[in-house]
Amino acid sequence: MNTIVDGHAIAHKIKDTLKKDVVKFHTPIELSIIVVGNNAVTNTFVAAKERFASDIGVVLTKKRFSESVSSADLISYIHEVSERVQGIVVQLPLSAHISNKEVLAAIPVEKDIDLLNKETFDKFVANMGVCIPPVAGAVLAILDEHTVSVAHKKIAIIGQGKLVGLPVQKVLEARGGDVVMLHTKTDRNIFRKTLLEADIVVSGAGVPNLIQPDMVKNSVVLIDAGTANAGGSVVGDIAHACAKNASLFSQTPGGVGPLTVAILFKNLLAASE
Template identity: 30%
Template sequence: MSGPMACLLDGDAFAASLRQDMAKRVHALSLAGRPLKLVTLLVGDNPASSAYIARKHADCAELGILSEDLRLPAIIDQQRLMAEIARLNADDSVTGFLVQLPLPTHLNEAEALEAVSPAKDIDGLHPINLGRLLAGTPGLLPCTPHAIWKLLTHHDIPLAGRHVTIIGRGALVGRPLAMLLTLKGIDATLTLLNSATPDLADFTRSADVVISAAGVAGLVTASMIRPGATVVGVGISYGADGEMISDIADDVAATAQAVTPRHGSVGAVTRAMLLENLIAIAEAGQALSKGL
């Protein structure tokens, strides 16, 4: 007989409440003569990237933030991409911007991300911002790790002294999330798993919190989770019919205490953290101007 179903970690509702608070901050900045502008730079016409960008611009419209959807053809070379990034760095009307990943395979993603000014890096992925996180003096945080932390704390999931297992060591989620959750004051005990780990379940069964960012459909099953654990699905993949599939199998909800829903949740909060970084940049600029 199965037990009660897990509490759903509803990121959509949480993100909506965050945007309400952010709208007040955006309005205050506008009254102070510091309007915000976000620019997204997309190379090519990746449908998933286009859909995600559209949601970012919808969020901006809701908050009263000016946004620009900059599109470049997939055939551009690295020099043209770098020139566009340099132009956005130099444009004082642009509060922050991002280069939407993935880029076409002929372009160098690492070089592009490093070219973004750390002060305008709303994705939080510049090596300097990641280095600050590693050093324990974080500034602009990478959005998805920040979103996961905020979602867990919002739902009162304890982290200090708890065993958190992350599946996936990628630069966008796994590694920076490990750095974030082990910061002093958060104090999680961390296990970071990867594709070479021989038996994931040996580690996940002992975890208080399991976070999967592997992008493998149904990777985490109920048999891998101890009763009462919290499970967060970040990685997604796509079925033959184009349907988005979570790393977390449906049966996990019968074992876990709390779990993210099959669709959404972390994505909505990730977009909110993007706007949080944008607003933080503007507020820091306002404080600096007052100090002068």
């Protein structure tokens, strides 16, 4: 049976649980989102977070800076706001002249619910943190919702970045998966052979329609965590035609994306305890 993942429906279940949990806190939970510039795509992502916060009863404050803002000014604001909020998100991308590393490092570890601060990410890798990178959390939510076992399965992950590849590798290996990491410059023969042998494929390369039906086997589980703009539309790494091969397919859009927001707020509540 070919099942298409409904990320919105899974996110809604998480939202209902978080809404019940929020009322158990004696003081309001507040999230600060820092935005640089006025990018339409960024605004869409921020709006999704604002809606989710409102739905579960979390206070969200948004601070927008001009594109010319300095790294020092952003860091100063992070230090200021960290005194009163439980979570801080710096919405990426930032302007080219801003030091992402310095700005993200300014977020206190216990309030870095996106896990973009190096120290926070390293704690996650060492199994010391209470939060999970949102994309990795979204992948686990999809697998759990559809009762997909990872143990002893052959898993191919495309992309080796800190947003998708590395955290997904960490959580799937922790569940006993046999993970092989690939990237867009992997030898094409090795790339195809690994994909064809994989029971589960997770892709976060950001290359439109990188994976085609002849590159995956029947009954494969496909999770697309890649996003790219193609002709004004958001598309993923895995061609939708691959659905005919898949037992389970989380497509872009509508799969991982809605869940990353839900996991972000799940992290916020964990950080607030």
